[in-house]
Amino acid sequence: MASSPSSPYRSSESDEGTPKSHRRPRHDVFFSTVSDTELKSIKIGESPPKSSTKKDLEDVQKESPKEIKEILVVKEVEKIEAQPSTLQDWNQRQRLLIVDGTIVNHDIIFDGDVYIEDGVIKEVGTDLSVPEGTRTINSKGKLVIPGGIDTQTQLGINFMGEKSVDDFYHGTKAALAGGTTMIMDFVMESSSSSLLKSYEMRREVADENVCCDYALHIVIPEWTEKTEEEMEVLVKEKGINSFKAYMTYKDQYMLRDGELLQMLHACKKLGAVAMVHAENGDIIDENEKRMLNMGITGPEGHIYSRPEEVEAEATFRASVLANQVNCPLFILHVMSPSAAKVIAKRREEGCQLYADTIAAALGTDGSHYLNACWRHAAGHVTVPPLCTDPSTPVDLMNLLGSGDIQITASNHCTFSANQKAFGQSDFTMIPHGVNGIEERMSIVWEKGVVMGKLDPSRFVAVTSTNAAKIFNIYPRKGRIQAGSDADVVVWNPEQTRIISAKTHHSQADFNIFEGMKCHGVADVVIAGGKVVVDQGQLQVTKGGGKFVETPPFCPHIFFCVRAKDKACQPFKVEREPYESVAVEDDFEGETPDEAVEVTEIIPQPSEFYSRPLTRSGVRNLQDSTFSLSGAQIDDDKGIKLSGKRIQNPPGGKSAGLW
Numbered sequence: 001m002a003s004s005p006s007s008p009y010r011s012s013e014s015d016e017g018t019p020k021s022h023r024r025p026r027h028d029v030f031f032s033t034v035s036d037t038e039l040k041s042i043k044i045g046e047s048p049p050k051s052s053t054k055k056d057l058e059d060v061q062k063e064s065p066k067e068i069k070e071i072l073v074v075k076e077v078e079k080i081e082a083q084p085s086t087l088q089d090w091n092q093r094q095r096l097l098i099v100d101g102t103i104v105n106h107d108i109i110f111d112g113d114v115y116i117e118d119g120v121i122k123e124v125g126t127d128l129s130v131p132e133g134t135r136t137i138n139s140k141g142k143l144v145i146p147g148g149i150d151t152q153t154q155l156g157i158n159f160m161g162e163k164s165v166d167d168f169y170h171g172t173k174a175a176l177a178g179g180t181t182m183i184m185d186f187v188m189e190s191s192s193s194s195l196l197k198s199y200e201m202r203r204e205v206a207d208e209n210v211c212c213d214y215a216l217h218i219v220i221p222e223w224t225e226k227t228e229e230e231m232e233v234l235v236k237e238k239g240i241n242s243f244k245a246y247m248t249y250k251d252q253y254m255l256r257d258g259e260l261l262q263m264l265h266a267c268k269k270l271g272a273v274a275m276v277h278a279e280n281g282d283i284i285d286e287n288e289k290r291m292l293n294m295g296i297t298g299p300e301g302h303i304y305s306r307p308e309e310v311e312a313e314a315t316f317r318a319s320v321l322a323n324q325v326n327c328p329l330f331i332l333h334v335m336s337p338s339a340a341k342v343i344a345k346r347r348e349e350g351c352q353l354y355a356d357t358i359a360a361a362l363g364t365d366g367s368h369y370l371n372a373c374w375r376h377a378a379g380h381v382t383v384p385p386l387c388t389d390p391s392t393p394v395d396l397m398n399l400l401g402s403g404d405i406q407i408t409a410s411n412h413c414t415f416s417a418n419q420k421a422f423g424q425s426d427f428t429m430i431p432h433g434v435n436g437i438e439e440r441m442s443i444v445w446e447k448g449v450v451m452g453k454l455d456p457s458r459f460v461a462v463t464s465t466n467a468a469k470i471f472n473i474y475p476r477k478g479r480i481q482a483g484s485d486a487d488v489v490v491w492n493p494e495q496t497r498i499i500s501a502k503t504h505h506s507q508a509d510f511n512i513f514e515g516m517k518c519h520g521v522a523d524v525v526i527a528g529g530k531v532v533v534d535q536g537q538l539q540v541t542k543g544g545g546k547f548v549e550t551p552p553f554c555p556h557i558f559f560c561v562r563a564k565d566k567a568c569q570p571f572k573v574e575r576e577p578y579e580s581v582a583v584e585d586d587f588e589g590e591t592p593d594e595a596v597e598v599t600e601i602i603p604q605p606s607e608f609y610s611r612p613l614t615r616s617g618v619r620n621l622q623d624s625t626f627s628l629s630g631a632q633i634d635d636d637k638g639i640k641l642s643g644k645r646i647q648n649p650p651g652g653k654s655a656g657l658w
Contacts, residue, residue, distance in 0.1 A: 094135055094529070094530070094531075095115070095116065095117045095130065095131060095133065095134040095135065096115070096116040096117075096134065096135050096136075096137060096486075096526065096529070096531070097113060097114070097115050097116070097128065097130050097134050097135070097136045097137065098113060098114040098115075098116070098136075098137045098139050098144055098488065098490065099113045099136055099137070099138055099139065099140075100113070100138060100139055100140040101113070101114070101139030101140070101142055101143065101144035101490065102139075102142070102143050102144065103124065103143075103144045103145075103480050104143050104144065104145045104456045104457060104459075104460050104480075105146070105457065105460060105465070105479055105480055105481070106457050106458075106460045106461035106464075106465040106466075106478075106479075107457065108457070109456060109457060111126070112124055112125055112126050113125065113126060113127075113128050114144055114480060114488060115128050115130050115134075116486040116488070116526065116529050117529070118529060119485065119486050119528045119529030119530075120483065120484070120485065120486055120529065121480065121481065121482055121483065121484045121485070121486050121488070122482060123482055124480060124481055124482055137490065137524055137531075139490045139523075139524075141494075142490050142491060142492050142493070142523060143456060143490070143491040143492075143493060144480060144488060144489075144490055144491075145456075145459075145460050145464070145480070145488070145489050145491050146460060146464045146465065146468075146477070146478050146479055146480055146484075146487060146488065146489070147179065147180065147181025147182065147464065147477075147487030147488060147489050147525065147526075147527060148175075148178070148179050148180035148181060148182075148440065148441050148463045148464050148489070149180070149181075149182045149183075149184070149463070149464045149467040149468060149477060149478060150175060150180045150182070150183045150184065150409055150410050150412070150437060150440060151184045151356055151407055151409045151467045151471070152184065152186075152332065152333065152356065152358065152409035152410060152411040152412075153171060153175075153183045153184065153185045153186075153409075153410060153411070153412045153413075153437055154185065154186055154188070154411070154412065154413035154433065155167055155168050155170075155171035155172070155183075155185055155412070155413075156168055156171070156205065157185075157186065157188060157413065159188070159413065159431060159432070159433070160429070160431045160432065161422065161429075161431075162415055162419045162422065162431045164413050164414055164415060164431075164433060165414050165415060165416050165419070165506075165507040165508055166412065166414050166437075166506050166507050166508065167205075167209060167507075168185075168205060168206050168208075168209035168210045168214075169209040169210070169211065169542050170505070170506065170507045171183070171412060171437055171506070172209075172210045172211040172212045172214070172540075172545060173211050173505055173538065173540050174437050174438040174504065174505040174506045175211075175212060175437045175438065176211055176212055176525055176527060176532050176533055176538065176540060177438050177505045177522070177525075177533060177538055178437065178438035178439060178440060178441050178442065178522060179441040179442075179489045179491065179522035179525055179533075180212070180437065180438075180440065180441060181212050181213065181487035181488075181489070181525065181526075181527040181528075182212060182213040182214060182215070182477060182487065182548065183210075183212065183213075183214045183215075183437070184214065184215045184216065184217060184242075184467075184471070185202075185206070185214060185215075185216055185217070186216065186217050186218075186219055186244065187199050187202045187216050187217070187218045187219060188219040188221075189201075189219075189221070194226075194230065195218055195220075195227070195230040195231070195234060196230050196233060196234065196238075198218075199216070199218065199234060199238060199240070202216060203216070203547065206547070207543065207546075207547065208542075208543050209542055209543060210543065210544070210545035210546075211527075211532070211540040211541060211542065211543075211544050211545055212527050212528075212532075212544075212545040213477075213485075213487070213527070213528065213545045213546055213547075213548050214545055214546075214547060214548065215239075215471065215473075215547070215548045215549075215550050216240060216547075217240075217242045217243065217244050217275060218231075218234060218240055218242070218243050218244065219243075219244045219245075219246070219253070220243055220244065220245050220255065220263055221246075221252075221253050222253075222255070222259075223255060223259040223262055223263065227262075227263075227266075228262070228266045231243060231266055231267075231270060231272070232270060235270045235271070235272055235552050236270075236552075238549075239547070239548075239549025239550060239551075240272070240550065241271065241272045241273060241471060241472060241550040241551060241552045241554070242272055242273040242274075242275055242330070242471060242550065243263065243266075243267055243272055243273075243274060243275065244275040244276070244277065244332070245259075245260055245263055245274070245275070245276050245277070246276075246277045246281075247260070247276055247277060247278055247279055247280065247281060247314045247317075247318065248277060248279035248280070248281040248284055248314075248383070249281060250281040250282060250284070250285045254281040257317070257321060260276070260318070260321055261321055261324075261325065264321060264322055264325040264327040264329075265325055265327070267327055268325060268326065268327040268328075268561065270552055271552030271553030271554070271558055272552055273328060273330050273354075273470065273471065273554070273557070274322065274327055274328065274329050274330065275329075275330040275331075275332055276314075276318045276329065276330070276331060276332065277332050277333070277383070278311060278314035278315040278317075278318050278331055278332070278339065278384075279306065279310055279311050279314050279383065279384055280310045280313050280314045280317075283310050283313075284305055284306055284310060287304070287305035287306070287307075287310075288301070288305045288427075288428050290305075291304055291305050291427070292426065292428070296427075297425055297426055297427055298374060298377065298427055299369050299374065299377035299378045299380070299381055299427055299430065300369050300370055300377070300427075301427040301428075302369060302381050302385055302427050302430070303366050303369045303385045303386075303388060305428075306383070306384060306385050308336040308337070308338040308339070308387065309338060310384075311334075311335065311336050311338065311339040311384045312336065312338035312339045312341075312342050315331055315334075315339040315342045315343060316342045316346070318331065319331075319342070319343070319346045319351050319353055322351070322352070322353070323346075323351045323352075326352075326561055326564055326565055326568075327352075327561070328352045328353075328354065328557045328558070328560075328561060329351075329352065329353055329354070330353075330354045330355065330356075330470070331343060331353060331354070331355040331356075332355075332356060332409075332411075333356065333357065333358050333361070333383075333384065333409065333411050334355045334356065334357045334361070334396070334405060335357070335358075335361045335384040335385065335386065335387060335392075336384065336387050336392065337387070337389070337391075337392055337395045337396070339384075340355075340357075340395065340396060340399050340404070340405060343355050343399075343404055343405070344399060344402075344404040347404055352557065352560060352561065352564075354406055354407075354470055354557070355404075355405045355406065355407070356405065356406065356407035356408060356409045357396045357399075357400070357405050357407075357408060357409075358408070358409050358410055358411045358436060358440075359408065359409075359410050359436035359439055359440040359443045359444070359513075360380075360382060360386060360410075360411070360434050360436055360512055361386060361387075361392065361393065361396055362393050362396055362397055362408065362443055362444065362447050362448075363393065363436075363439070363443040363447065363512075363513050363516065364380070364386060364393070364512055364513065365386055365387060365388060365389065365390050365392055365393065366380070366385055366386035366387050366388040366389075366392075367388055367390065368380040368386070368512075369381075369385070369386070369388070370388075374424065375417050375420070375421075375510070378417075378420040378421070378423070378424075378430050379417070379420065379434070379510040379512060380434060380512055381420070381427075381430045381431075381432055381433075381434075382411070382413075382432050382433055382434045383432045393447060397447055397448050397451070397453050397454070398453060400444075400448065400453075400454065400458075400462050401448070401453045401454055401458060405462075406461075406462065406466040406470070407462060407466050407467050407470070408440060408444050408462050408463055409440070410435075410436030410437045410439075410440045411433070411434070411436065412433075412434075412435055412436050412437035412506075413432070413433030413434070414433055414434070414435050414506055414507070414508035414510075415431045415433055415508070416508065416509050416510075417509055417510060419431055434512050435504070435506055435508050435510075435511055435512060435513075436512075437506070438504055438505055438506060439499055439504075439511075439513050439518075440463070441463055441520065441522065442497060442499075442518040442519075442520045442521065443513065443516075443518065444459060444462065444463055445459060445491075445493070445518065445519060445520030446516075446517075446518040446519055446520060448462075449493070449520070450519050450520075456493075460478075464477070464478045465478035465479060466478075469554070469556045470554065470556065470557065471550045471554070472550055472551045472552070472553075472554035472555075472556075473548060473550055473551075474556075477548070485528065486526055486527075486528060486529035487526065487527055487528065488525075488526040489522050489524070489525050489526070490522070490523045490524035490525075491520060491521075491522060491523070492520070492521050492522075492523045493519065493520055494519065495519070495520070495521040495523070496517055496518065496519050496521070497517070497518055497521050498515065498516070498517055499511060499513040499514065499515070499516045499517075499518065500514055500515065501514060505538070521536075523535060523536075527544075527545070528544070528545070528546070530544070
């Protein structure tokens with residue numbers, strides 16, 4: 001098949017010869033040319049015959065019909081660009097060369113080419129020599145960036161009595177469409193379940209369905225005597241290095257401060273990242289009851305029962321607990337400026353805090369909770385809630401630019417309108433969750449880079465690299481360099497898209513960004529060395545992704561923990577044995593009561609004398625003679641003042657109006 005003249009893909013000769021520069025005349029095809037009357041057969045495990053007739057081919061089919069994979073009739077074609085075979089095995093073996101792009105990492109931007117083979121970036125540079133048969137992707141005028149990493153998704157999860165509509169297959173498919181090549185989901189089961197059992201069940205479901213790589217966080221629904229033991233097994237044997245605690249959902253998932261402290265101690269000991277959903281569950285529980293008693297049952301009750309300070313208070317409290325333990329703490333889905341300011345201030349004070357915000361908080365606001373359409377308002381219900389202040393997205397983007405918030409996620413957890421309607425007469429029953437897994441990269445580009453708040457390197461940092469660093473998978477993920485996984489996106493910064501539920505790849509029937517125009521589109525997405533998005537066309541494989549282990553003791557964060565432990569060790573002050581003021585001999589022969597009585601009558605220093613006597617032995621006249629008690633300085637001498645009234649005081653007699 002020939003490609004169109006505008007196609008960014010070029011293909012080199014198919015013969016496995018010596019490496020040649022990719023900058024060569026392009027007049028080649030994938031299969032060697034033969035005459036019109038010749039046929040070429042491809043036989044698994046054997047080299048194809050140089051020339052075959054129809055009779056020869058029939059003989060081969062009779063001998064080994066099961067081994068014949070494909071028969072192609074090839075005509076001589078000159079100076080025509082060809083597309084690679086659509087066979088899945090070809091896609092697994094393909095070599096890719098991305099040329100003429102601007103490569104963007106979190107710390108550098110440069111022009112160059114990227115050569116990919118066997119799912120790994122083999123070489124980065126210019127004028128690369130690559131084997132013939134390598135597919136070439138032209139990225140001139142575009143950015144070549146690391147695939148996005150979404151640190152928060154909840155796919156196919158059972159929550160609030162409903163199961164989210166996007167499972168691992170549809171969710172990761174949507175992620176790839178938007179330029180995200182790895183997700184981090186949650187193991188979240190009831191308190192009665194074993195953490196290990198829940199992990200195994202989640203892995204089984206995910207492995208069969210994911211289209212891209214993934215990792216897992218473990219939710220701690222309650223603290224028991226077995227929790228720390230299971231955490232240790234998960235860290236040392238199962239590739240887990242992050243655990244999440246809820247400070248809300250009272251009587252369901254909420255951990256009290258004492259339990260949080262135990263989790264923080266365990267995470268520090270194991271080298272894991274402690275994560276919290278920071279909201280005050282007790283206040284929310286009381287506010288929800290109050291709203292319902294007032295007759296407020298619609299989605300507006302959601303925002304009324306969760307004011308900003310509820311998130312800010314829990315954020316501060318969690319930071320204090322973590323700081324006392326000296327355990328790194330990750331604050332999930334920061335939604336309000338109040339909570340974000342707490343994080344910025346605590347980081348300034350030396351607390352080791354990390355945080356993410358989500359696409360919803362950057363792309364819209366909480367004014368939708370007041371919409372007259374119940375479905376529209378309910379479609380925006382998530383936790384913590386979106387802020388009603390329209391300046392919130394700008395404030396959060398500023399903090400991403402300054403580095404006080406390090407990551408953007410989606411917290412993608414979608415429910416259908418019918419599922420949301422379960423809470424039509426009680427807002428506390430509306431399932432919490434919104435979309436964002438596909439839109440995240442474009443939202444951050446539009447609101448951050450286009451608006452001049454992020455440069456392209458910072459964009460890469462907050463969408464990919466920082467996540468890879470914090471969860472200890474850098475530079476395997478989050479960077480374009482030799483040896484890294486071939487998770488690469490060719491990003492078109494000028495192309496625009498209109499977000500809509502009619503065109504998104506999610507199974508949800510509602511999109512909170514409906515109608516939003518965004519610059520920045522993933523033209524080509526390569527996941528694990530395979531082209532999965534090609535000019536907007538998805539070519540994904542169910543179960544094609546793999547589980548990525550996240551090792552403990554990430555050096556980017558635990559180096560500081562060790563240093564602080566060493567530098568801030570409390571020390572004991574060595575003192576001589578303490579001796580009381582009263583000498584023991586002074587009370588010899590006396591009972592304790594008598595001793596106490598003596599101490600009570602010990603005269604106190606004079607309330608007037610503050611200076612010693614003069615050299616001549618008289619009172620220093622600079623001493624004040626004033627006393628609040630009314631006493632006089634000469635009272636102890638028995639001198640009594642005259643009670644006679646003075647008629648003419650010094651200075652003369654008063655007269656006149658008085």
